[in-house]
Amino acid sequence: MIGVYGGTFNPVHYGHLRTALEVKELFDLQQLRLIPCRLPPHRQQPDVDGEMRLGMLELAIAETPGVQTDRRELDRQGASYMVDTLQSLRAENPDAGLILFIGVDAFAGLESWHRWRHLFDYAHVVVMTRPACEMPELSEFLRQRLTEDRGRLHQRTAGCLFFQAVTALDISATAIRELIKAGRNPQFLLPDAVIAYIRRHHLYLSSN
Ligand code: ATP
Numbered sequence: 773m774i775g776v777y778g779g780t781f782n783p784v785h786y787g788h789l790r791t792a793l794e795v796k797e798l799f800d801l802q803q804l805r806l807i808p809c810r811l812p813p814h815r816q817q818p819d820v821d822g823e824m825r826l827g828m829l830e831l832a833i834a835e836t837p838g839v840q841t842d843r844r845e846l847d848r849q850g851a852s853y854m855v856d857t858l859q860s861l862r863a864e865n866p867d868a869g870l871i872l873f874i875g876v877d878a879f880a881g882l883e884s885w886h887r888w889r890h891l892f893d894y895a896h897v898v899v900m901t902r903p904a905c906e907m908p909e910l911s912e913f914l915r916q917r918l919t920e921d922r923g924r925l926h927q928r929t930a931g932c933l934f935f936q937a938v939t940a941l942d943i944s945a946t947a948i949r950e951l952i953k954a955g956r957n958p959q960f961l962l963p964d965a966v967i968a969y970i971r972r973h974h975l976y977l978s979s980n
Pocket residue numbers: 778779780781782786787788791873874875876877878900940941942943944945946947
C-alpha cells in the first residue's frame with residue numbers, strides 16, 4: 773500500500789509530519805509520499821519556490837523511514853492537479869493499493885478539484901479528521917464510496933472513502949509565516965532543521 777500526502781508545505785510543520793507518521797502506521801503503508809505542489813490550483817502561488825519547499829520537506833523526514841518526498845508535481849508543467857499525480861502513480865504501480873490522504877479542511881473543497889470523481893479511479897481517499905469531529909455532509913457519489921471498515925481498503929486498490937481520526941495539532945503554515953514575519957520564534961511548531969533552513973535562506977521575512 774502506497775500513501776500520497778500532497779500540499780504546499782510552505783513550510784512543512786509538525787501538523788503535517790505527525791499525521792503523516794500516524795497514517796503510515798495505521799494503514800501499514802510501505803511508503804508514504806509527501807508531494808509538494810508546483811502551482812496549487814486553488815490558491816495563490818506560494819512565494820517560496822518548489823525546490824525550497826521540497827528541500828525543507830527532505831530535511832524534515834530525513835530520519836523517518838518509509839516516508840519520502842516525491843517531486844513529480846514540481847517537474848510537471850502547469851497547475852498541479854492531484855488527479856494527474858494519482859494517474860501517474862497508478863501507471864507506475866498498476867497493482868498496488870493507493871491512498872490519497874487529505875485533511876478535513878481540504879476535503880471540504882474536494883468537489884471543486886479538477887476531475888475529482890476520477891481520484892477514486894486511481895486511489896482510495898482517506899480524510900484525516902480531528903478526534904470526535906462531526907462527519908461532514910456527503911454527496912451521493914461520496915456516500916456510495918464511504919466505508920467504515922479500514923480493512924476494506926486492503927481488499928481493493930482504489931475507490932473507497934474513509935475517515936480517520938488523527939492527533940489534532942493546531943498548527944498551520946500560514947501562522948508560522950506570520951510568526952516569522954513578526955520576528956517571533958517558531959520553534960516547536962516545526963523541526964529545528966527546517967527553521968535553520970528558513971533562517972539561512974531568509975524566508976518569510978517580508979511577505980506571505
Ligand atoms: P497554509 O496555512 O499555507 O494553508 P497548511 O498548514 O494548511 O498551509 P498545506 O500544505 O496547505 O498546509 O496542507 C497540506 C495538507 O496537510 C492538507 O491536506 C491539509 O489539510 C493538511 N494539514 C495541514 N495542517 C494540518 C494539521 N495541523 N493537522 C493535520 N493536517 C494538516
